[in-house]
Amino acid sequence: xxxxxxxxxxxxxxxxxxxxxxxxxxxxxxxxxxxxxxxxxxxxxxxxxxxxxxxxxxxxxxxxxxxxxxxxxxxxxxxxxxxxxxxxxxxxxxxxxxxxxxxxxxxxxxxxxxxxxxxxxxxxxxxxxxxxxxxxxxxxxxxxxxxxxxxxxxxxxxxxxxxxxxxxxxxxxxxxxxxxxxxxxxxxxxxxxxxxxxxxxxxxxxxxxxxxxxxxxxxxxxxxxxxxxxxxxxxxxxxxxxxxxxxxxxxxxxxxxxxxxxxxxxxxxxx
Amino acid sequence: xxxxxxxxxxxxxxxxxxxxxxxxxxxxxxxxxxxxxxxxxxxxxxxxxxxxxxxxxxxxxxxxxxxxxxxxxxxxxxxxxxxxxxxxxxxxxxxxxxxxxxxxxxxxxxxxxxxxxxxxxxxxxxxxxxxxxxxxxxxxxxxxxxxxxxxxxxxxxxxxxxxxxxxxxxxxxxxxxxxxxxxxxxxxxxxxxxxxxxxxxxxxxxxxxxxxxxxxxxxxxxxxxxxxxxxxxxxxxxxxxxxxxxxxxxxxxxxxxxxxxxxxxxxxxxxxxxxxxxxxxxxxxxxxxxxxxxxxxxxxxxxxxxxxxxxxxxxxxxxxxxxxxxxxxxxxxx
Numbered sequence: 001x002x003x004x005x006x007x008x009x010x011x012x013x014x015x016x017x018x019x020x021x022x023x024x025x026x027x028x029x030x031x032x033x034x035x036x037x038x039x040x041x042x043x044x045x046x047x048x049x050x051x052x053x054x055x056x057x058x059x060x061x062x063x064x065x066x067x068x069x070x071x072x073x074x075x076x077x078x079x080x081x082x083x084x085x086x087x088x089x090x091x092x093x094x095x096x097x098x099x100x101x102x103x104x105x106x107x108x109x110x111x112x113x114x115x116x117x118x119x120x121x122x123x124x125x126x127x128x129x130x131x132x133x134x135x136x137x138x139x140x141x142x143x144x145x146x147x148x149x150x151x152x153x154x155x156x157x158x159x160x161x162x163x164x165x166x167x168x169x170x171x172x173x174x175x176x177x178x179x180x181x182x183x184x185x186x187x188x189x190x191x192x193x194x195x196x197x198x199x200x201x202x203x204x205x206x207x208x209x210x211x212x213x214x215x216x217x218x219x220x221x222x223x224x225x226x227x228x229x230x231x232x233x234x235x236x237x238x239x240x241x242x243x244x245x246x247x248x249x250x251x252x253x254x255x256x257x258x259x260x261x262x263x264x265x266x267x268x269x270x271x
Numbered sequence: 272x273x274x275x276x277x278x279x280x281x282x283x284x285x286x287x288x289x290x291x292x293x294x295x296x297x298x299x300x301x302x303x304x305x306x307x308x309x310x311x312x313x314x315x316x317x318x319x320x321x322x323x324x325x326x327x328x329x330x331x332x333x334x335x336x337x338x339x340x341x342x343x344x345x346x347x348x349x350x351x352x353x354x355x356x357x358x359x360x361x362x363x364x365x366x367x368x369x370x371x372x373x374x375x376x377x378x379x380x381x382x383x384x385x386x387x388x389x390x391x392x393x394x395x396x397x398x399x400x401x402x403x404x405x406x407x408x409x410x411x412x413x414x415x416x417x418x419x420x421x422x423x424x425x426x427x428x429x430x431x432x433x434x435x436x437x438x439x440x441x442x443x444x445x446x447x448x449x450x451x452x453x454x455x456x457x458x459x460x461x462x463x464x465x466x467x468x469x470x471x472x473x474x475x476x477x478x479x480x481x482x483x484x485x486x487x488x489x490x491x492x493x494x495x496x497x498x499x500x501x502x503x504x505x506x507x508x509x510x511x512x513x514x515x516x517x518x519x520x521x522x523x524x525x526x527x528x529x530x531x532x533x534x535x536x537x538x539x540x541x542x543x544x545x546x547x548x549x550x551x552x553x554x555x556x557x558x559x560x561x562x563x564x565x566x567x568x569x570x571x572x573x574x575x576x577x578x579x580x581x582x583x584x585x586x587x588x589x590x591x592x593x594x595x596x597x598x599x600x601x602x603x604x605x
Contacts, residue, residue: 100370107338111365117331118366121338128299128321128344149362152328156335 006049011208013269014045014075019235020262021071025087026248027255032088032096035232035245037068039172040139042208043228044072047137047168050215053078057106057122059138061115065170066098066105073104106136113147116140116167120157123165123223135164135217143175145186151196157223158197165223166215167198170205172230174245193225205230237261272458275474276601277441283414284377284435285310288347288421289317295425299339301325303332303350308437309379311349329354333362333374340372347421351385352378352393352434356400363430364403371405371429375421380437381410381470382521382550383564388557393434394550398526400432401499407431407452408499410470410520410528413443416496419450427452436471441602443474455502457509461489464579465513465543467506469495469528472519472548472570475604478595479519479575486590488579501531507539515544515582519575521565524549546578562605571605 006014022037051058060069070087073079083103086092093101097110107118119138126134144150157165171189173180180186190200199220203210205228214226232245238257239248250258292298292314300314301323315322325332329350336346348355355378356363367374378396385391400408407427411417417440424431455467459480468476473494480490491509495501510516516536518529529547536543550568558564565571573592580589595603 107341108365108370111361114330114334114362114366117334117362118338120331121335122342124323124335125339125342125344128339129342149328149330149334152326152331153334156325156328156331 006212008209009269011042011045011049011212013266014049014072015041015208016235016262016265016269017075018044018068018071020259020266021074021084022067023255023258023262025067025071025084027250027259028085029088030251031247031249033064033067034248034250035172035174035243036062036065037071038234038236039174039205039230039232040065040068040170041235042206043139043168043170043211044068045208046211046215047139048072048076049212051137055133056135056137059106059109059115059119059122059136060098061109061138061144062112062141063097063108063110065139065141066095066102069098069104070094079103112144113149116150116153116157119165119167120153120162123157123162124160126164127162132164135166137166137168137215140167140169142169142171142173142180142186142189145189146184154193154196154198161197161221162223163220167223167225168211169225169227170230171227172232172245174232176246189227190225198222199224200227202227202229206234272477273443273445275478275595276597276603277443277474279439279441279600279602280414281439282310282313283418283440284420285313287418289313291421291425292318292321295345297343297345299323299344299346301332301336301346301348303327303329303354305350305379308351309349309377329358330362333359334366336374337362337366337370337372340367340374341370345373345375347375347377349377349379351380351391352396353391356393356396356432360399367430368403368405373428374430375424375433376430377433377435379435381434383555383568383570384436384471384521384561386558386561386564389554392555394523394555395526396432396434397498397520397522397528398530401526401531405429406499407497409452409497410434411436412470412473412494412496414440415442415444415446415448416450423450423452434470439600439602441474450496452497453502455505456494456496457491457505458494459490459492461491462513463488463583464490464515464517465509466490466492466517466519466575467495467528467532468492468519469498471521475570475572475575476519478572478604479579482572482576482590482592483579488583490579495528498528498531501535503535506532506535507541510536510543511541513543515579517546517548517575517578517582519548521570522549523552525552544582546582548575548578565605
């Protein structure tokens with residue numbers, strides 16, 4: 001089942017819009033998971049452009065990255081844009097860490113390292129039912145590679161040759177305690193996955209068109225992983241050098257500057 | 272009920288699950304490298320397309336099962352009780368229970384029935400599973416119940432933890448017995464002691480009831496197979512009709528059946544002396560045979576009789592418990 005391809009300009013526009021929505025959501029609270037949205041905006045733009053709603057699935061393994069998923073869903077018509085204004089508030093289903101009540105979630109994550117098992121399980125379900133057209137995508141953060149369950153799932157998917165499973169790793173080198181590479185050495189990432197029986201590729205994670213190309217259905221007998229090298233500051237020049245990648249504080253002034261910068265960029269995209 | 276020594280059978284659960292799976296195509300069987308030990312070699316050999324080797328990776332196994340359940344399958348996950356509950360606790364809570372998914376987690380070798388030492392002795396699995404919202408917890412008493420538990424829980428919408436003895440399984444209940452997930456089973460009635468027992472401790476409680484009866488003490492023995500949700504009405508009615516209450520479980524006295532009954536009694540304001548027979552907040556140890564551990568850690572018939580005596584405040588010496596002789600293939604409590 002083919003669908004029209006998305007041009008690079010549209011992917012860039014979508015990524016910019018994801019950043020803008022994320023800034024809006026975080027600014028309302030003065031702090032939040034903005035760095036994750038900034039590092040993964042192109043990944044979400046590509047994923048939501050490739051994934052066929054109602055057929056394919058997108059699992060967001062780091063549950064706090066759901067801000068990017070909500071933004072992407074709103075920008076692709078899967079979620080009412082108005083709903084984003086309730087992000088993180090009491091009694092809102094637009095949870096800051098995606099939950100069972102949150103819309104559009106294929107599987108509740110949040111406790112890190114669980115999403116790949118879910119995606120492998122969905123892919124296995126399709127195989128058991130002989131539904132060979134469906135694909136399952138899973139976004140994983142590089143910090144999650146410290147969790148043992150990721151490698152249990154990677155070994156399982158490799159063994160079962162779950163070739164309709166695609167993992168996108170947001171390698172932003174950021175975790176709560178600091179840069180991932182100062183906490184544990186997770187490199188070489190791609191080689192690790194290859195040795196587990198996966199087809200691995202590595203890209204500039206802010207090149208949405210490159211990710212989009214790699215997400216296209218491929219003739220392969222193996223599960224596929226795309227290691228996206230990213231930055232938690234990408235696409236928002238006004239962020240000060242001191243901004244913490246995991247949990248960014250947004251003063252009203254910074255919020256105003258960020259909104260202005262992204263709206264101007266979005267205007268450029270729409271020209 | 273049959274009388275001890277009980278005859279034993281092999282793989283009553285495994286045979287029943289296979290039969291049920293033939294009728295219900297959405298049943299998937301997962302195993303964590305303990306396939307024969309969990310009786311599902313029968314399933315693996317008969318329905319290989321619906322059998323999944325998860326290997327020694329319990330966290331992933333639970334995650335796979337959760338995704339299968341979301342897709343409309345009914346996954347049965349098999350390993351020993353320790354590995355089924357301790358290792359993937361976070362996955363069970365977040366991926367399965369929070370989503371109220373119909374995953375069946377089947378943990379074999381309960382409590383001190385394993386002579387393998389603390390690493391293999393599930394003395395806390397009921398407590399762990401009971402504390403999780405949406406979870407149903409069942410401690411299966413005998414082969415008849417083991418043969419029925421998969422079907423009896425078929426319509427339970429959320430997750431179920433099923434605790435099963437491994438190996439030779441005693442037949443205590445006749446074939447016409449029906450495991451009822453909504454009701455505890457009052458097996459004997461007496462106005463002195465109410466004995467609530469689950470799983471492998473049911474035959475212990477029944478043997479104790481006979482010893483007590485011979486010494487003028489009448490007991491109600493209630494088989495509480497379903498520890499959660501607890502049949503509160505039966506627990507309260509039975510406790511109210513007795514002067515003292517005993518709980519008997521092959522599990523820590525913290526968090527399991529004893530705690531569940533104590534909570535209900537306390538909250539209802541029903542004051543009865545209560546003794547919890549179980550593993551007294553200690554780890555077990557390795558041994559050659561499990562019977563030794565049952566005696567050493569207070570899980571024998573004499574321990575139940577003694578607890579009843581204590582509860583009732585009797586002055587006479589505690590009655591002696593006759594040894595039930597068994598031949599090969601038979602089972603009796605120690």
